[in-house]
Amino acid sequence: MTCPSCGPLLGTLDVRYDCAGLARDVTPADIFARPERTHWRYHELLPVPAPELIVDFPVGMTPLVRARLGPGEGTEVFVKDDSRNPSGSLKDRASSVAVALAARGGKSLPIACASTGNAASSLAALCARAGRPCLVFVPRTAPVEKLTQLLLYGARVFMVEGTYDDAFDLCAKVCARFGFYNRNTAVNPYLGEGKKTAALEIWEQLGGRAPDAVIVPVGDGCIVSGVHKGFADLREAGWIEKVPRLVGAQAEGSSAIARAWEAGAASCGPYEARTIADSISVSVPRDQVKALRAVRATGGAFVRVTDEEILAALAALASGTGIFVEPAAAASVAAFLKASAAGDLDGARTIVLLVTGYGLKDVASARKAVAREPVAVRPDVDAVARIIEKETGLTG
Ligand SMILES: *Cc1c(COP(=O)(O)O)cnc(C)c1O
Numbered sequence: 001m002t003c004p005s006c007g008p009l010l011g012t013l014d015v016r017y018d019c020a021g022l023a024r025d026v027t028p029a030d031i032f033a034r035p036e037r038t039h040w041r042y043h044e045l046l047p048v049p050a051p052e053l054i055v056d057f058p059v060g061m062t063p064l065v066r067a068r069l070g071p072g073e074g075t076e077v078f079v080k081d082d083s084r085n086p087s088g089s090l091k092d093r094a095s096s097v098a099v100a101l102a103a104r105g106g107k108s109l110p111i112a113c114a115s116t117g118n119a120a121s122s123l124a125a126l127c128a129r130a131g132r133p134c135l136v137f138v139p140r141t142a143p144v145e146k147l148t149q150l151l152l153y154g155a156r157v158f159m160v161e162g163t164y165d166d167a168f169d170l171c172a173k174v175c176a177r178f179g180f181y182n183r184n185t186a187v188n189p190y191l192g193e194g195k196k197t198a199a200l201e202i203w204e205q206l207g208g209r210a211p212d213a214v215i216v217p218v219g220d221g222c223i224v225s226g227v228h229k230g231f232a233d234l235r236e237a238g239w240i241e242k243v244p245r246l247v248g249a250q251a252e253g254s255s256a257i258a259r260a261w262e263a264g265a266a267s268c269g270p271y272e273a274r275t276i277a278d279s280i281s282v283s284v285p286r287d288q289v290k291a292l293r294a295v296r297a298t299g300g301a302f303v304r305v306t307d308e309e310i311l312a313a314l315a316a317l318a319s320g321t322g323i324f325v326e327p328a329a330a331a332s333v334a335a336f337l338k339a340s341a342a343g344d345l346d347g348a349r350t351i352v353l354l355v356t357g358y359g360l361k362d363v364a365s366a367r368k369a370v371a372r373e374p375v376a377v378r379p380d381v382d383a384v385a386r387i388i389e390k391e392t393g394l395t396g
Contacts, residue, residue, distance in 0.1 A: 001188050012189035012290070014229070015047050019236035028208045028239055037061050039093055039197035045233055046097060047193055053103040055130045059085055059092045060197050064205040064352070067321045069333065070340045077336070078211070078352045079317070080202055083325050087149065088358035089279075090198060090223060091115075091122035095183065097194035099126045102181035110135055113183035114171035116164045116219070116278050117146030118357055123183050124153035135180065137167040143278060143362040163273075165284050185222040186286030192226035199230025202352055203240065210240040212348035215339075217331040217356055218248040218302070219280035221257055221291025227354070228294035245348065246300040248291060249335030251275035251310065251328075257285050258302035261292055268292075276307040276365050279328035279357055301344060303335035310334050311369040317355070318369075324359030326366070332356075 002012050022044050034041045039060025040048070048054060062084045067077050082090040102111050110133040113123050120136035127134035134155040138147065139162060150157050160167040168184060175182040185191055203210055210231055216224040224246055231243040250258040253275035260268035266289065273283045285291070295302060305313075310327050313334035318324045325333075332353045339345050359366050377383045385396045 012186055012192065012287070015189050015193050017045060017233065019045075019233050020238065023237040023239065028204075032204055032208070039096070039194075039201065042197055042200045045200065046197070047190055048097075048100055049104055053100045055096060055099050055126055057086055057092070057096060057126060057129050059096045061201060064202060065321060065323065067317075067353070069316070069320060069353075070337055074349065075345075076350050078350070079321060079323055079333075080198060080352050080354045081323055082198060082354065082356050083323070083329060083358035085122075087118075087122040087125040088361055089118040089122060090195065090354070090356040091118045092126065093197050094185075094191035094194035094222075094226075095119070095122040095126040097190050098123070098181070098183040098188065099130050099132065101190055102132070103130070105181055108133065109181055110178075111181045111183050112136065112171050112175050114138070114160075114164065114167040115142075116281060117142040118279055118361070119183065119185065120155065120157075121146050121149040121153065124150050124155035127155065128153045135174070137171040137174075139164045139167050141278065143364070145361050145363060163283060164281070168286065184286070185220045192222055192229055192287075192290075195223050195226030196230030196233065198223075198354060199227045200234070203231070203234055206350065208239070210234070210242065210244050211350040211352045213245040213247055213300070213345060213350075214352045214354060215247040215249055215332040215336050216354045217277075217280050217328050218250050218257055218285075218291060219254065219282040219328070220285050221248070221287035223354070223356065224248050225287050225290035225294045228290075228298065243298050244352075246295050246298045247335060247339060247345075248295050248300070248302040249331040250302055250304050251277045251280055251331060252304045252306045254281045254283075255302075255304045256283070257288050257291055258304045260288065261295060261302040266292060275310075275327075276368070277310055277327035277331055278362060278365075279326065280331060301339070303339050303344075305331055305334040305338060309338065311365075313337060314359070314366065315369040315371060318359065323355065324366070325355045326357040326359055326361040329355040329357045
């Protein structure tokens with residue numbers, strides 16, 4: 001699954017298709033007319049060995065919502081709301097592909113993964129649906145909401161006394177010893193194939209065109225490289241002219257890849273991660289090489305955002321659009337606000353912000369973003385009326 005001479009840290013192999021040949025057999029209009037309402041509607045661009053291996057689960061085809069955010073004026077901004085996947089994060093796109101492929105190894109082959117929380121809860125959900133055993137390795141710091149999901153979906157959960165990075169290595173060793181199927185990011189190239197379907201949907205939802213820029217939260221770098229792969233496949237098929245500028249949003253406290261990009265480096269050293277955005281809190285980014293390559297190839301950028309900026313963006317997205325996301329997902333909104341204020345997105349007319357995980361995944365962090373606390377009142381209409389009159393000027 002990984003390049004034998006580069007080793008796992010330098011990247012997974014690429015999954016290649018005959019995109020030009022495909023474009024001779026089907027048209028975008030054929031695809032857009034399909035009744036299939038999951039990301040499997042793009043099956044020609046996915047590595048499915050046989051349709052009967054696909055688990056029936058409503059993954060993908062998440063809403064692309066027009067949003068009034070940032071400076072506005074001449075730009076259209078969309079939010080791609082991937083918090084609306086069945087387990088509450090974009091990871092379902094990757095897990096559904098992994099579970100379909102693991103089925104080639106037999107009905108009872110266990111699947112394992114290490115995760116800061118979402119990849120594990122996603123895998124556990126898909127395995128529950130498929131009736132397949134599942135083992136997950138999570139760090140002690142995983143939010144209780146994600147842990148609760150995992151336990152209820154029925155995964156065997158190993159809580160690793162260490163970081164996500166320790167959990168990752170441990171999972172790889174267990175898979176090697178028992179022959180389990182490994183769903184780890186940056187070990188298994190098929191995960192990026194699942195993640196790329198977010199790009200295919202953006203293309204379809206914009207009426208068969210690519211936006212000018214897509215902003216993606218980055219931890220390991222698998223989503224941003226997957227999104228790049230999706231647009232690159234579309235370009236190879238001749239269905240878009242240009243891959244959009246990809247902007248990677250990293251938390252200041254977990255910014256190894258952003259710093260390597262700023263230094264012009266092709267890879268990065270370890271960085272002691274500490275951020276409220278647990279899903280992008282990664283000390284050794286596993287898909288760093290592909291992520292750096294993807295952003296450079298498109299003339300994009302990396303933007304570092306602080307935890308305060310992430311929480312402010314989380315609140316602005318919720319109150320401005322009705323979309324409630326977890327801190328890692330809000331990083332793309334924070335990066336958008338920062339980059340557009342700095343003029344770094346000048347010339348981009350259509351911009352998509354990919355939001356990757358649901359708000360109730362980490363309630364304690366979301367609570368910190370609340371600006372206005374509730375007001376305590378007696379059950380007395382006059383008491384409430386006085387407050388409304390004072391705050392709004394209305395008379396009741
Ligand atoms: C996994 C995840 C990310 C980061 O994806 P990488 O592939 O690690 O860069 C971002 N947001 C959410 C909600 C995630 O679960």
